[in-house]
Amino acid sequence: LLVEQQNVSGVKVSFADSQTGVQTEETIKSSIVVLAIGHSARDTFSMLLSRQVPMEEKAFAVGLRIQHPQNMINLSQYGREDAGALGAANYKLTRQTKSGRGVYTFCMCPGGYVVNASSEAGRLAVNGMSYHDRAGENANSALIVTVTPEDFPERGALGGVAFQRKLEEAAYQAAGGKIPVQLYGDFCQNKISSQLGGVNPQMRGEWAFGDVRSIMPEPLNLALIEAMEGFGHMIHGFDRPDALLAGIESRTSSPVRIWRDEQFESEVRGLYPCGEGAGYAGGITSAAMDGIKVAEAIAKRYAPCPADQE
Secondary structure (H helix, E strand, C coil), X not given: CEEECCEEEEEEEEEECCCCCCEEEEEEEXXXXXXXXXXXXXXXXXXXXXXXXXXXXXXXEXXXXXXEEHHHHHHHHHCCCCCHHHCCCCCCCEEECCCXXXXXXXXXXXXXXXXXXXXXXXXXXXXXECXXXXXXXXXXXXXXXXXXXXXXXXXXXXXXXXXXXXXXXXXXXXXXXXXXXXXXHHHHHCCCCCCCCCCCCCEECCXXXXXXXXXXXXXXXXXXXXXXXXXXXXXXXCCCCCCEEEEEECCCCCCEEECCCCXXXXXXXXXXXXXXXXXXXXXXXXXXXXXXXXXXXXXXXXXXXXXHHC
């Protein structure tokens, strides 16, 4: 980001040729920059902090992926194991725990797979996906617990990033770089699993049994177990001992919020933080809506409507 006297003057971008690997730099001059980065753009967060763009740590949520047989979810939601023309069933569960933490399912993937979504060496993160036909053997979702800056190992704007990295390092170590997997019953008893039950892992990426419970701080584990007991009353079998847990789901939303005013503009004038990475959205649709608001704010700046002029 190029800044002159607290005003944006453009951006410098660099990229490598896919064939030769030769690095190329380009400077794009502009008095307006829309900062619509993703919620895992850690290098960009650091760069913005070095340019003194105001930002702060914020609460988000972390947790584990859980897998159940899809026909079990179909039976609970539809009353039959064969979904037929209805398509693979989904669900959404929430629970407030005694400690005050919220636990909820997120990014539910009917007939889907748990995928290795790691992006940094020596760190491991998982996500979930479904193919268009949703024909996989299992249903999976992220089972996540809310965290606040008080949970982070260090304070400051990037405290949440440091927290994510600590969890991802523990996940990497739990199974030697493969996706660590533990049966829910063994998770509760705090012992590493040695064999599968009635749920077969549906993964995109290598997996191995590991100490999943060691990845998160114990208060988060206890909140998850408390919520699971309640979820078992909502969907019969949700808390079955052979349900599969895998971790860590650390990238649910942005760990930072990049400050902006009521006109959507940063203190660095001309910079418009936007969407999920900037901390103003929690998914694809809300990020798109935020993008529309930012575009309208910029349009008004250059072509104010008659009502605004009055």
